[in-house]
Amino acid sequence: MKAAVRYHYCSPDGLTLREVPIPAIRSDEVLVKVKATTVNRSDCGVLTGKPYAIRLFAGLFKPRKPITGTDFSGIVVACGEQVDQFQVGDLVYGFLDIGLATHAEYVAVPVSKAILKKPEHITFEQAAASLEGAHYAYYFLDKIPLQAGDSVLINGGTGAIGNAALQFLKHKQVRVVVTCEAPFVDYLYKQGADYVIDYTREDFTQFDEQFDAVFDAVGKSSFGKCKRLLKPIGLYVSSELGPYWQNPFLALAAPLMPGKKVRFPLPFSINKSMEFINELIEKKAFTPLIDRNYLLEDISEAFNYVMSGQKKGNVIIRFE
Template sequence: MKAIAYSEYGPPEVLHIREMEKPSPKDGEILIRVHATSVNFGDITARNFGNISSSQFNMPGFLLFPARLSFGLRKPKRQVLGSELSGVVEAVGKDVKKFKPGAEIFALLGMEMGAYAEYLCLPENKVIALKPSNLSHAEAAALPYGGAMAIGLLRKANIQPGQKVLIIGASGSIGAVALQLAKYYGAEVTAVCSTPGMDYVRTLGADHVIDYTREDFTQNGRQYDLIFDVLGRSSFNRCKSSLTPKGRLVYVSFKMKQLLQMGWTALSRGRKVICAMTVENTADLEQVRSLAETGKLKVILDQTFPPEQAAAAHRLVENGGRKGSVVITF
Protein backbone atom coordinates (compact mmCIF):
# COMPACT_ATOMS: atom_id res chain seq x y z
CA MET A 1 0.00 0.00 0.00
CA LYS A 2 0.95 3.62 -0.51
CA ALA A 3 1.74 5.88 2.44
CA ILE A 4 3.08 9.41 2.85
CA ALA A 5 6.06 9.05 5.15
CA TYR A 6 8.94 11.09 6.54
CA SER A 7 12.11 9.86 8.16
CA GLU A 8 13.63 13.17 9.27
CA TYR A 9 12.24 16.39 10.68
CA GLY A 10 12.15 19.36 8.36
CA PRO A 11 10.29 21.35 5.69
CA PRO A 12 7.35 19.95 3.66
CA GLU A 13 9.80 18.35 1.20
CA VAL A 14 10.73 15.67 3.79
CA LEU A 15 7.39 14.04 2.97
CA HIS A 16 7.66 11.26 0.40
CA ILE A 17 5.64 8.34 -0.92
CA ARG A 18 6.64 5.00 0.56
CA GLU A 19 5.39 1.49 -0.27
CA MET A 20 4.43 -0.26 2.95
CA GLU A 21 2.91 -3.59 3.83
CA LYS A 22 -0.89 -3.52 4.01
CA PRO A 23 -1.85 -4.17 7.65
CA SER A 24 -4.34 -6.82 8.70
CA PRO A 25 -6.68 -6.41 11.65
CA LYS A 26 -5.87 -8.16 14.93
CA ASP A 27 -8.56 -9.21 17.41
CA GLY A 28 -10.74 -6.21 18.26
CA GLU A 29 -9.39 -4.11 15.35
CA ILE A 30 -10.92 -2.84 12.14
CA LEU A 31 -9.07 -2.40 8.83
CA ILE A 32 -9.91 0.99 7.30
CA ARG A 33 -9.48 1.88 3.63
CA VAL A 34 -8.60 5.58 4.02
CA HIS A 35 -10.33 7.79 1.44
CA ALA A 36 -9.27 11.16 2.81
CA THR A 37 -7.17 12.68 5.57
CA SER A 38 -6.62 16.31 6.49
CA VAL A 39 -3.54 18.47 6.90
CA ASN A 40 -3.76 20.23 10.24
CA PHE A 41 -1.74 21.95 12.95
CA GLY A 42 -0.65 18.62 14.49
CA ASP A 43 0.76 17.34 11.19
CA ILE A 44 2.73 20.51 10.55
CA THR A 45 4.07 20.54 14.12
CA ALA A 46 5.00 16.85 14.16
CA ARG A 47 6.73 17.09 10.77
CA ASN A 48 9.01 19.81 12.10
CA PHE A 49 9.11 18.87 15.78
CA GLY A 50 12.88 18.47 16.07
CA ASN A 51 13.30 22.12 15.06
CA ILE A 52 10.64 23.66 17.30
CA SER A 53 11.92 26.13 19.87
CA SER A 54 10.42 26.67 23.29
CA SER A 55 8.83 29.95 22.14
CA GLN A 56 7.20 28.21 19.15
CA PHE A 57 5.89 25.44 21.41
CA ASN A 58 2.28 26.34 22.27
CA MET A 59 2.31 24.64 25.69
CA PRO A 60 4.12 25.21 28.99
CA GLY A 61 7.87 25.04 28.31
CA PHE A 62 8.56 22.23 30.81
CA LEU A 63 6.51 19.89 28.55
CA LEU A 64 8.81 20.42 25.56
CA PHE A 65 11.44 17.83 26.53
CA PRO A 66 8.93 15.03 27.34
CA ALA A 67 7.16 15.86 24.06
CA ARG A 68 10.49 15.62 22.19
CA LEU A 69 11.09 12.19 23.77
CA SER A 70 7.63 11.07 22.76
CA PHE A 71 7.95 12.30 19.14
CA GLY A 72 11.56 11.13 18.80
CA LEU A 73 14.59 13.20 19.79
CA ARG A 74 16.53 13.28 16.52
CA LYS A 75 14.21 11.44 14.14
CA PRO A 76 10.45 10.96 14.16
CA LYS A 77 9.37 7.73 15.85
CA ARG A 78 6.05 7.65 14.01
CA GLN A 79 6.86 8.14 10.36
CA VAL A 80 3.32 8.37 8.98
CA LEU A 81 1.45 11.55 9.91
CA GLY A 82 -2.32 12.13 9.76
CA SER A 83 -4.48 12.59 12.84
CA GLU A 84 -7.94 12.35 11.27
CA LEU A 85 -9.52 10.46 8.42
CA SER A 86 -12.63 9.42 6.60
CA GLY A 87 -12.87 5.99 5.01
CA VAL A 88 -14.56 2.63 4.76
CA VAL A 89 -14.21 -0.43 6.98
CA GLU A 90 -12.72 -3.10 4.73
CA ALA A 91 -12.40 -5.97 7.20
CA VAL A 92 -12.83 -6.60 10.91
CA GLY A 93 -10.84 -8.72 13.37
CA LYS A 94 -12.25 -11.28 15.78
CA ASP A 95 -14.72 -9.98 18.41
CA VAL A 96 -15.37 -6.64 16.68
CA LYS A 97 -18.95 -5.64 17.43
CA LYS A 98 -19.38 -1.95 16.58
CA PHE A 99 -18.49 -1.92 12.88
CA LYS A 100 -19.12 -4.15 9.88
CA PRO A 101 -17.23 -4.29 6.57
CA GLY A 102 -18.58 -1.60 4.25
CA ALA A 103 -19.37 0.90 7.04
CA GLU A 104 -18.39 4.48 6.19
CA ILE A 105 -16.59 5.97 9.19
CA PHE A 106 -14.58 8.98 10.25
CA ALA A 107 -12.00 8.91 13.02
CA LEU A 108 -9.73 10.99 15.23
CA LEU A 109 -6.32 9.43 15.83
CA GLY A 110 -4.73 12.29 17.76
CA MET A 111 -0.98 12.25 18.21
CA GLU A 112 -0.78 8.52 17.46
CA MET A 113 -1.21 9.59 13.81
CA GLY A 114 -1.00 7.17 10.87
CA ALA A 115 -3.84 8.35 8.60
CA TYR A 116 -1.55 9.38 5.70
CA ALA A 117 -1.79 5.84 4.32
CA GLU A 118 -4.15 3.90 2.09
CA TYR A 119 -4.94 1.45 4.89
CA LEU A 120 -4.84 1.53 8.65
CA CYS A 121 -5.91 -0.77 11.48
CA LEU A 122 -7.47 0.70 14.62
CA PRO A 123 -8.96 -0.89 17.73
CA GLU A 124 -12.74 -0.52 17.41
CA ASN A 125 -12.88 1.32 20.76
CA LYS A 126 -10.77 4.25 19.48
CA VAL A 127 -12.40 7.61 18.58
CA ILE A 128 -14.33 6.34 15.54
CA ALA A 129 -17.91 7.07 14.48
CA LEU A 130 -20.09 6.61 11.42
CA LYS A 131 -19.32 9.31 8.84
CA PRO A 132 -21.91 12.08 8.45
CA SER A 133 -24.04 10.71 5.61
CA ASN A 134 -24.42 14.11 3.90
CA LEU A 135 -20.67 14.78 3.61
CA SER A 136 -18.13 13.48 1.10
CA HIS A 137 -15.09 11.66 2.47
CA ALA A 138 -12.97 14.76 1.77
CA GLU A 139 -15.35 16.95 3.79
CA ALA A 140 -15.75 14.42 6.60
CA ALA A 141 -11.97 13.99 6.95
CA ALA A 142 -11.65 17.65 7.92
CA LEU A 143 -14.09 17.49 10.85
CA PRO A 144 -13.02 15.04 13.60
CA TYR A 145 -10.14 17.06 15.10
CA GLY A 146 -11.57 20.58 14.86
CA GLY A 147 -15.06 19.31 15.67
CA ALA A 148 -14.29 17.21 18.72
CA MET A 149 -11.81 19.78 20.10
CA ALA A 150 -14.19 22.73 19.62
CA ILE A 151 -17.08 20.88 21.27
CA GLY A 152 -14.96 19.90 24.28
CA LEU A 153 -13.33 23.31 24.66
CA LEU A 154 -16.51 25.37 24.23
CA ARG A 155 -18.18 23.24 26.89
CA LYS A 156 -15.71 24.80 29.35
CA ALA A 157 -16.67 28.27 28.11
CA ASN A 158 -20.37 27.85 29.02
CA ILE A 159 -21.68 30.05 26.18
CA GLN A 160 -25.15 31.55 26.66
CA PRO A 161 -27.56 32.78 23.97
CA GLY A 162 -27.13 36.46 23.19
CA GLN A 163 -23.53 36.64 24.40
CA LYS A 164 -20.93 38.44 22.37
CA VAL A 165 -18.10 36.07 21.46
CA LEU A 166 -14.76 36.85 19.80
CA ILE A 167 -12.92 33.91 18.23
CA ILE A 168 -9.22 34.48 17.52
CA GLY A 169 -8.07 31.94 14.93
CA ALA A 170 -11.54 31.44 13.45
CA SER A 171 -10.28 30.24 10.07
CA GLY A 172 -8.29 27.34 11.54
CA SER A 173 -9.46 23.79 12.30
CA ILE A 174 -10.73 24.41 15.85
CA GLY A 175 -11.83 28.01 15.26
CA ALA A 176 -13.97 27.20 12.20
CA VAL A 177 -16.05 24.75 14.24
CA ALA A 178 -16.06 26.91 17.39
CA LEU A 179 -17.47 29.77 15.31
CA GLN A 180 -20.31 27.63 13.96
CA LEU A 181 -21.06 26.14 17.39
CA ALA A 182 -21.11 29.57 19.03
CA LYS A 183 -23.65 30.70 16.40
CA TYR A 184 -25.67 27.53 17.00
CA TYR A 185 -25.68 28.27 20.77
CA GLY A 186 -27.14 31.70 19.97
CA ALA A 187 -24.10 33.95 20.38
CA GLU A 188 -23.16 36.99 18.30
CA VAL A 189 -19.81 36.02 16.85
CA THR A 190 -16.83 38.11 15.77
CA ALA A 191 -14.19 36.11 13.90
CA VAL A 192 -10.52 37.11 13.84
CA CYS A 193 -8.27 35.85 11.02
CA SER A 194 -5.98 37.25 8.31
CA THR A 195 -7.19 38.84 5.03
CA PRO A 196 -7.50 35.68 2.84
CA GLY A 197 -9.80 33.90 5.31
CA MET A 198 -12.33 36.73 5.75
CA ASP A 199 -14.91 35.48 3.21
CA TYR A 200 -14.46 31.94 4.50
CA VAL A 201 -15.40 32.85 8.09
CA ARG A 202 -18.31 34.97 6.83
CA THR A 203 -19.60 31.91 4.93
CA LEU A 204 -19.36 29.91 8.17
CA GLY A 205 -21.70 32.44 9.77
CA ALA A 206 -19.54 35.09 11.48
CA ASP A 207 -21.54 38.25 12.25
CA HIS A 208 -18.41 40.44 12.20
CA VAL A 209 -14.88 39.81 10.96
CA ILE A 210 -11.62 41.39 12.11
CA ASP A 211 -8.48 41.10 10.01
CA TYR A 212 -5.70 40.86 12.59
CA THR A 213 -3.15 42.14 10.05
CA ARG A 214 -5.00 45.48 9.83
CA GLU A 215 -6.92 45.93 13.06
CA ASP A 216 -6.12 45.37 16.72
CA PHE A 217 -9.39 44.26 18.34
CA THR A 218 -8.21 45.54 21.73
CA GLN A 219 -8.28 49.09 20.34
CA ASN A 220 -11.78 49.17 18.78
CA GLY A 221 -13.70 49.89 21.99
CA ARG A 222 -15.95 46.81 21.72
CA GLN A 223 -16.46 44.35 24.58
CA TYR A 224 -17.07 40.61 24.54
CA ASP A 225 -18.48 38.16 27.09
CA LEU A 226 -16.09 35.53 25.80
CA ILE A 227 -12.79 35.74 23.95
CA PHE A 228 -11.76 32.32 22.65
CA ASP A 229 -8.08 32.40 21.68
CA VAL A 230 -6.99 29.32 19.74
CA LEU A 231 -3.25 29.97 19.45
CA GLY A 232 -2.94 31.83 22.75
CA ARG A 233 -1.21 34.86 21.26
CA SER A 234 -3.32 37.48 23.09
CA SER A 235 -2.46 38.96 26.46
CA PHE A 236 -4.89 39.15 29.37
CA ASN A 237 -3.67 42.61 30.31
CA ARG A 238 -4.31 43.93 26.80
CA CYS A 239 -7.65 42.06 26.50
CA LYS A 240 -9.09 43.30 29.82
CA SER A 241 -10.74 46.38 28.31
CA SER A 242 -12.26 44.17 25.56
CA LEU A 243 -13.93 41.89 28.11
CA THR A 244 -17.25 42.71 29.78
CA PRO A 245 -16.93 43.02 33.61
CA LYS A 246 -17.59 39.27 34.02
CA GLY A 247 -16.07 38.27 30.67
CA ARG A 248 -13.85 35.23 30.18
CA LEU A 249 -10.69 34.86 28.13
CA VAL A 250 -10.45 31.19 27.16
CA TYR A 251 -7.00 30.03 26.04
CA VAL A 252 -6.91 26.89 23.90
CA SER A 253 -3.10 27.16 23.83
CA PHE A 254 -1.31 28.44 26.90
CA LYS A 255 1.96 28.72 28.78
CA MET A 256 2.73 28.84 32.51
CA LYS A 257 1.91 32.55 32.62
CA GLN A 258 -1.70 31.96 31.53
CA LEU A 259 -2.02 29.04 33.97
CA LEU A 260 -0.98 31.35 36.80
CA GLN A 261 -3.41 34.02 35.55
CA MET A 262 -6.16 31.38 35.59
CA GLY A 263 -5.27 30.65 39.22
CA TRP A 264 -5.49 34.19 40.50
CA THR A 265 -8.46 35.29 38.35
CA ALA A 266 -10.39 32.25 39.65
CA LEU A 267 -10.48 34.06 43.02
CA SER A 268 -11.85 37.27 41.51
CA ARG A 269 -15.52 38.05 40.85
CA GLY A 270 -14.64 39.84 37.65
CA ARG A 271 -12.91 38.91 34.42
CA LYS A 272 -11.43 35.42 34.30
CA VAL A 273 -8.76 33.55 32.36
CA ILE A 274 -9.57 29.93 31.56
CA CYS A 275 -6.92 27.57 30.20
CA ALA A 276 -9.06 24.91 28.57
CA MET A 277 -8.02 21.34 27.84
CA THR A 278 -10.03 18.61 26.25
CA VAL A 279 -9.48 14.93 25.57
CA GLU A 280 -10.52 13.19 22.37
CA ASN A 281 -13.57 11.00 22.88
CA THR A 282 -16.13 9.13 20.80
CA ALA A 283 -19.19 10.86 22.31
CA ASP A 284 -17.94 14.24 21.05
CA LEU A 285 -17.21 12.78 17.60
CA GLU A 286 -20.73 11.37 17.49
CA GLN A 287 -22.05 14.82 18.34
CA VAL A 288 -19.97 16.22 15.47
CA ARG A 289 -21.68 13.74 13.13
CA SER A 290 -25.14 14.68 14.31
CA LEU A 291 -24.43 18.44 14.03
CA ALA A 292 -23.10 17.93 10.49
CA GLU A 293 -26.07 15.79 9.46
CA THR A 294 -28.54 18.38 10.72
CA GLY A 295 -26.74 21.14 8.83
CA LYS A 296 -25.39 22.92 11.94
CA LEU A 297 -21.77 22.27 10.96
CA LYS A 298 -20.48 22.71 7.46
CA VAL A 299 -17.13 22.06 5.89
CA ILE A 300 -15.62 24.23 3.20
CA LEU A 301 -12.64 22.80 1.38
CA ASP A 302 -9.85 25.13 0.37
CA GLN A 303 -8.05 22.50 -1.72
CA THR A 304 -7.68 18.74 -2.00
CA PHE A 305 -4.39 17.14 -3.02
CA PRO A 306 -3.30 13.67 -4.19
CA PRO A 307 -0.76 11.94 -1.88
CA GLU A 308 2.08 12.78 -4.28
CA GLN A 309 1.46 16.48 -3.56
CA ALA A 310 1.46 16.18 0.23
CA ALA A 311 4.31 18.71 0.46
CA ALA A 312 2.24 21.32 -1.40
CA ALA A 313 -0.69 20.64 0.95
CA HIS A 314 1.58 21.16 3.97
CA ARG A 315 2.97 24.37 2.50
CA LEU A 316 -0.54 25.75 1.99
CA VAL A 317 -1.45 25.14 5.64
CA GLU A 318 1.91 26.25 7.00
CA ASN A 319 1.79 29.57 5.13
CA GLY A 320 -1.50 30.51 6.87
CA GLY A 321 -4.38 32.40 5.31
CA ARG A 322 -6.45 29.29 4.68
CA LYS A 323 -9.84 29.67 3.01
CA GLY A 324 -11.12 26.30 4.15
CA SER A 325 -9.85 22.83 5.01
CA VAL A 326 -6.90 21.23 3.24
CA VAL A 327 -7.32 17.54 2.54
CA ILE A 328 -5.32 14.71 0.96
CA THR A 329 -7.43 12.13 -0.89
CA PHE A 330 -6.30 8.58 -1.62
Protein backbone atom coordinates in the same frame (compact mmCIF):
# COMPACT_ATOMS: atom_id res chain seq x y z
CA MET B 1 0.36 0.37 -0.08
CA LYS B 2 1.66 3.92 -0.58
CA ALA B 3 2.33 5.90 2.60
CA ALA B 4 4.07 9.11 3.74
CA VAL B 5 6.95 7.95 5.93
CA ARG B 6 9.71 9.39 8.13
CA TYR B 7 11.80 7.67 10.81
CA HIS B 8 12.94 10.79 12.70
CA TYR B 9 11.28 14.05 13.66
CA CYS B 10 11.86 16.29 10.66
CA SER B 11 10.66 19.14 8.46
CA PRO B 12 8.15 18.44 5.63
CA ASP B 13 11.03 17.89 3.19
CA GLY B 14 12.15 14.84 5.23
CA LEU B 15 8.86 13.06 4.48
CA THR B 16 8.96 10.52 1.63
CA LEU B 17 6.37 8.46 -0.19
CA ARG B 18 7.17 4.72 0.19
CA GLU B 19 5.64 1.33 -0.60
CA VAL B 20 5.01 -0.35 2.80
CA PRO B 21 2.98 -3.41 3.85
CA ILE B 22 -0.76 -2.94 4.46
CA PRO B 23 -1.10 -3.01 8.29
CA ALA B 24 -2.25 -6.28 9.89
CA ILE B 25 -5.26 -5.71 12.16
CA ARG B 26 -5.62 -6.84 15.78
CA SER B 27 -8.83 -8.43 17.05
CA ASP B 28 -10.20 -5.03 18.21
CA GLU B 29 -9.33 -3.12 15.03
CA VAL B 30 -10.82 -2.42 11.63
CA LEU B 31 -8.85 -1.95 8.42
CA VAL B 32 -9.97 1.17 6.56
CA LYS B 33 -9.23 2.00 2.92
CA VAL B 34 -8.56 5.72 3.23
CA LYS B 35 -10.52 7.96 0.82
CA ALA B 36 -9.47 11.32 2.31
CA THR B 37 -7.31 12.69 5.11
CA THR B 38 -6.01 16.17 5.97
CA VAL B 39 -2.76 17.86 6.86
CA ASN B 40 -3.53 19.84 10.02
CA ARG B 41 -1.68 21.61 12.85
CA SER B 42 -1.59 18.44 14.97
CA ASP B 43 0.11 16.65 12.05
CA CYS B 44 2.75 19.39 11.96
CA GLY B 45 3.47 18.79 15.67
CA VAL B 46 3.67 15.02 15.19
CA LEU B 47 5.92 15.44 12.10
CA THR B 48 8.42 17.83 13.69
CA GLY B 49 8.19 16.71 17.35
CA LYS B 50 7.63 20.36 18.32
CA PRO B 51 6.56 21.66 20.75
CA TYR B 52 8.69 19.07 22.58
CA ALA B 53 5.83 18.11 24.92
CA ILE B 54 4.23 16.27 21.99
CA ARG B 55 7.09 13.70 22.14
CA LEU B 56 5.70 12.41 25.47
CA PHE B 57 2.82 10.97 23.42
CA ALA B 58 4.21 10.56 19.89
CA GLY B 59 7.59 9.02 20.88
CA LEU B 60 10.39 10.42 23.06
CA PHE B 61 13.45 10.12 20.77
CA LYS B 62 11.83 9.17 17.46
CA PRO B 63 8.24 8.91 16.24
CA ARG B 64 6.43 5.77 17.40
CA LYS B 65 4.58 5.65 14.07
CA PRO B 66 6.77 6.25 10.99
CA ILE B 67 3.66 7.10 8.91
CA THR B 68 2.19 10.57 9.55
CA GLY B 69 -1.50 11.51 9.69
CA THR B 70 -4.09 11.98 12.43
CA ASP B 71 -7.48 11.83 10.68
CA PHE B 72 -9.21 9.84 7.97
CA SER B 73 -12.42 9.03 6.21
CA GLY B 74 -12.84 5.84 4.22
CA ILE B 75 -14.37 2.39 3.83
CA VAL B 76 -14.03 -0.55 6.24
CA VAL B 77 -12.45 -3.44 4.30
CA ALA B 78 -11.74 -5.89 7.18
CA CYS B 79 -12.81 -6.31 10.83
CA GLY B 80 -11.00 -8.02 13.75
CA GLU B 81 -12.88 -10.92 15.37
CA GLN B 82 -13.94 -8.89 18.44
CA VAL B 83 -15.43 -6.06 16.38
CA ASP B 84 -19.22 -6.08 16.32
CA GLN B 85 -20.10 -2.39 15.83
CA PHE B 86 -18.70 -2.10 12.27
CA GLN B 87 -18.82 -4.29 9.21
CA VAL B 88 -17.08 -4.50 5.88
CA GLY B 89 -18.44 -1.77 3.58
CA ASP B 90 -19.23 0.76 6.35
CA LEU B 91 -18.22 4.34 5.52
CA VAL B 92 -16.34 5.74 8.53
CA TYR B 93 -14.27 8.68 9.76
CA GLY B 94 -12.04 9.25 12.77
CA PHE B 95 -9.21 11.14 14.47
CA LEU B 96 -6.39 10.66 16.99
CA ASP B 97 -4.36 13.79 17.84
CA ILE B 98 -1.13 11.94 18.75
CA GLY B 99 -0.90 10.19 15.36
CA LEU B 100 -2.84 7.42 13.64
CA ALA B 101 -0.73 6.76 10.48
CA THR B 102 -3.51 7.94 8.18
CA HIS B 103 -1.33 9.46 5.43
CA ALA B 104 -1.50 6.08 3.73
CA GLU B 105 -3.83 4.07 1.50
CA TYR B 106 -4.92 1.85 4.42
CA VAL B 107 -5.05 2.38 8.18
CA ALA B 108 -5.73 0.00 11.10
CA VAL B 109 -7.99 1.70 13.65
CA PRO B 110 -8.83 0.42 17.17
CA VAL B 111 -12.62 0.68 17.50
CA SER B 112 -12.30 1.93 21.11
CA LYS B 113 -10.77 5.13 19.67
CA ALA B 114 -12.67 7.91 17.94
CA ILE B 115 -14.16 6.26 14.85
CA LEU B 116 -17.76 6.74 13.78
CA LYS B 117 -19.92 5.97 10.77
CA LYS B 118 -19.78 8.87 8.31
CA PRO B 119 -23.01 10.88 7.99
CA GLU B 120 -24.45 10.00 4.57
CA HIS B 121 -24.95 13.52 3.23
CA ILE B 122 -21.30 14.63 3.47
CA THR B 123 -18.38 13.70 1.20
CA PHE B 124 -15.25 11.85 2.33
CA GLU B 125 -13.33 15.15 2.03
CA GLN B 126 -15.85 16.97 4.25
CA ALA B 127 -15.77 14.12 6.78
CA ALA B 128 -11.97 14.21 7.11
CA ALA B 129 -12.09 18.02 7.39
CA SER B 130 -14.68 17.89 10.20
CA LEU B 131 -12.35 16.47 12.82
CA GLU B 132 -9.14 18.12 14.05
CA GLY B 133 -10.11 21.81 14.13
CA ALA B 134 -13.64 21.01 15.28
CA HIS B 135 -12.34 18.75 18.08
CA TYR B 136 -10.18 21.59 19.45
CA ALA B 137 -12.97 24.16 18.98
CA TYR B 138 -15.25 21.91 21.03
CA TYR B 139 -12.83 21.40 23.86
CA PHE B 140 -11.74 25.07 24.06
CA LEU B 141 -15.38 26.22 24.14
CA ASP B 142 -16.46 23.47 26.55
CA LYS B 143 -14.88 25.41 29.44
CA ILE B 144 -16.92 28.57 28.74
CA PRO B 145 -20.44 28.39 30.21
CA LEU B 146 -22.56 30.07 27.53
CA GLN B 147 -26.25 30.48 26.88
CA ALA B 148 -28.30 31.78 23.96
CA GLY B 149 -27.91 35.56 23.84
CA ASP B 150 -24.40 35.60 25.35
CA SER B 151 -21.61 37.06 23.24
CA VAL B 152 -18.14 35.88 22.17
CA LEU B 153 -15.36 37.48 20.12
CA ILE B 154 -13.36 34.93 18.09
CA ASN B 155 -9.94 35.97 16.78
CA GLY B 156 -9.18 33.97 13.61
CA GLY B 157 -12.45 32.99 11.91
CA THR B 158 -10.76 31.35 8.92
CA GLY B 159 -8.60 28.94 10.95
CA ALA B 160 -9.79 25.33 11.28
CA ILE B 161 -10.48 25.88 14.99
CA GLY B 162 -11.94 29.40 14.73
CA ASN B 163 -14.26 28.54 11.86
CA ALA B 164 -15.66 25.48 13.65
CA ALA B 165 -16.03 27.59 16.83
CA LEU B 166 -18.07 30.19 14.92
CA GLN B 167 -20.50 27.52 13.70
CA PHE B 168 -20.76 25.81 17.13
CA LEU B 169 -21.52 29.15 18.83
CA LYS B 170 -24.11 30.18 16.24
CA HIS B 171 -25.81 26.80 16.75
CA LYS B 172 -26.07 27.79 20.44
CA GLN B 173 -27.52 31.18 19.39
CA VAL B 174 -24.58 33.09 20.84
CA ARG B 175 -23.74 36.53 19.36
CA VAL B 176 -20.37 36.22 17.59
CA VAL B 177 -17.95 38.92 16.46
CA VAL B 178 -15.09 37.39 14.48
CA THR B 179 -11.87 38.49 12.74
CA CYS B 180 -10.46 37.57 9.31
CA GLU B 181 -8.88 39.12 6.20
CA ALA B 182 -11.04 41.07 3.67
CA PRO B 183 -11.68 38.24 1.12
CA PHE B 184 -13.46 36.14 3.78
CA VAL B 185 -15.65 38.82 5.36
CA ASP B 186 -18.77 37.90 3.30
CA TYR B 187 -18.16 34.18 3.80
CA LEU B 188 -18.17 34.56 7.59
CA TYR B 189 -21.36 36.68 7.47
CA LYS B 190 -22.97 33.88 5.42
CA GLN B 191 -21.94 31.43 8.13
CA GLY B 192 -23.90 33.53 10.63
CA ALA B 193 -21.33 35.89 12.14
CA ASP B 194 -23.03 38.93 13.69
CA TYR B 195 -20.10 41.25 12.94
CA VAL B 196 -16.85 40.63 11.07
CA ILE B 197 -13.65 42.63 11.70
CA ASP B 198 -11.05 42.76 8.90
CA TYR B 199 -7.97 42.38 11.11
CA THR B 200 -5.69 43.98 8.52
CA ARG B 201 -7.63 47.28 8.80
CA GLU B 202 -8.81 47.29 12.41
CA ASP B 203 -7.21 46.21 15.70
CA PHE B 204 -9.82 43.88 17.21
CA THR B 205 -8.56 44.57 20.74
CA GLN B 206 -9.86 48.15 20.34
CA PHE B 207 -13.41 47.02 19.35
CA ASP B 208 -16.08 48.93 21.25
CA GLU B 209 -18.07 46.12 22.92
CA GLN B 210 -17.70 43.85 25.96
CA PHE B 211 -18.13 40.09 25.63
CA ASP B 212 -18.85 37.13 27.88
CA ALA B 213 -15.74 35.53 26.39
CA VAL B 214 -12.88 36.18 23.99
CA PHE B 215 -11.59 33.09 22.19
CA ASP B 216 -8.27 33.68 20.42
CA ALA B 217 -8.39 30.70 18.06
CA VAL B 218 -5.06 31.62 16.42
CA GLY B 219 -3.24 32.47 19.65
CA LYS B 220 -2.02 35.87 18.44
CA SER B 221 -3.20 38.05 21.36
CA SER B 222 -2.85 38.08 25.15
CA PHE B 223 -5.15 38.30 28.18
CA GLY B 224 -3.68 41.74 28.97
CA LYS B 225 -4.58 43.12 25.54
CA CYS B 226 -8.07 41.54 25.50
CA LYS B 227 -9.08 42.40 29.07
CA ARG B 228 -10.90 45.57 28.00
CA LEU B 229 -13.11 43.45 25.68
CA LEU B 230 -14.40 41.31 28.56
CA LYS B 231 -17.49 41.87 30.70
CA PRO B 232 -16.72 42.09 34.48
CA ILE B 233 -16.65 38.28 34.87
CA GLY B 234 -15.71 37.48 31.26
CA LEU B 235 -13.35 34.65 30.24
CA TYR B 236 -10.31 34.69 27.96
CA VAL B 237 -9.35 31.44 26.18
CA SER B 238 -6.48 31.05 23.71
CA SER B 239 -5.39 28.12 21.54
CA GLU B 240 -1.75 28.97 22.32
CA LEU B 241 0.33 29.27 25.51
CA GLY B 242 0.73 33.06 25.07
CA PRO B 243 3.87 35.11 24.23
CA TYR B 244 5.51 34.30 27.63
CA TRP B 245 3.73 30.90 28.08
CA GLN B 246 1.60 32.75 30.64
CA ASN B 247 -1.86 31.35 29.75
CA PRO B 248 -1.64 28.05 31.72
CA PHE B 249 -0.26 29.93 34.77
CA LEU B 250 -2.96 32.61 34.58
CA ALA B 251 -5.54 29.82 34.33
CA LEU B 252 -4.07 28.11 37.44
CA ALA B 253 -4.23 31.43 39.31
CA ALA B 254 -7.83 32.08 38.14
CA PRO B 255 -9.56 30.85 41.35
CA LEU B 256 -7.59 33.53 43.28
CA MET B 257 -8.44 36.31 40.81
CA PRO B 258 -11.64 38.33 41.13
CA GLY B 259 -13.48 39.25 37.90
CA LYS B 260 -12.04 38.54 34.45
CA LYS B 261 -10.19 35.25 34.14
CA VAL B 262 -8.15 33.02 31.80
CA ARG B 263 -9.17 29.43 31.11
CA PHE B 264 -6.70 26.98 29.57
CA PRO B 265 -8.55 23.75 28.84
CA LEU B 266 -6.61 20.48 28.71
CA PRO B 267 -7.39 17.93 25.99
CA PHE B 268 -10.00 15.34 26.84
CA SER B 269 -11.77 12.43 25.21
CA ILE B 270 -11.91 12.72 21.44
CA ASN B 271 -14.85 10.28 21.54
CA LYS B 272 -16.86 12.97 23.37
CA SER B 273 -16.04 15.76 20.90
CA MET B 274 -16.64 13.47 17.90
CA GLU B 275 -20.12 12.55 19.17
CA PHE B 276 -20.89 16.28 19.33
CA ILE B 277 -19.40 17.01 15.89
CA ASN B 278 -21.30 14.07 14.38
CA GLU B 279 -24.57 15.31 15.89
CA LEU B 280 -24.07 18.80 14.44
CA ILE B 281 -23.20 17.40 11.01
CA GLU B 282 -26.37 15.25 11.11
CA LYS B 283 -28.38 18.41 11.96
CA LYS B 284 -26.63 20.20 9.06
CA ALA B 285 -25.40 22.78 11.58
CA PHE B 286 -21.69 22.27 10.80
CA THR B 287 -19.87 22.23 7.45
CA PRO B 288 -16.07 22.43 7.55
CA LEU B 289 -14.23 25.14 5.62
CA ILE B 290 -12.03 23.46 3.00
CA ASP B 291 -9.05 25.15 1.37
CA ARG B 292 -6.72 23.35 -1.06
CA ASN B 293 -6.44 19.67 -1.82
CA TYR B 294 -3.30 17.73 -2.69
CA LEU B 295 -2.45 14.22 -3.86
CA LEU B 296 -0.56 12.00 -1.38
CA GLU B 297 2.47 12.36 -3.70
CA ASP B 298 2.54 16.10 -2.90
CA ILE B 299 2.22 15.78 0.88
CA SER B 300 5.45 17.68 1.68
CA GLU B 301 4.05 20.65 -0.24
CA ALA B 302 0.80 20.35 1.72
CA PHE B 303 2.73 20.36 5.05
CA ASN B 304 4.74 23.42 3.97
CA TYR B 305 1.52 25.27 3.14
CA VAL B 306 -0.11 24.36 6.48
CA MET B 307 3.05 25.38 8.38
CA SER B 308 2.95 28.79 6.65
CA GLY B 309 -0.04 29.62 8.90
CA GLN B 310 -2.05 30.71 5.83
CA LYS B 311 -4.46 27.81 5.40
CA LYS B 312 -8.14 28.62 5.39
CA GLY B 313 -9.84 25.91 7.40
CA ASN B 314 -8.67 22.50 6.22
CA VAL B 315 -6.18 21.10 3.69
CA ILE B 316 -7.21 17.79 2.14
CA ILE B 317 -5.07 14.86 0.95
CA ARG B 318 -7.01 12.88 -1.65
CA PHE B 319 -6.31 9.46 -3.12
CA GLU B 320 -6.63 8.62 -6.82
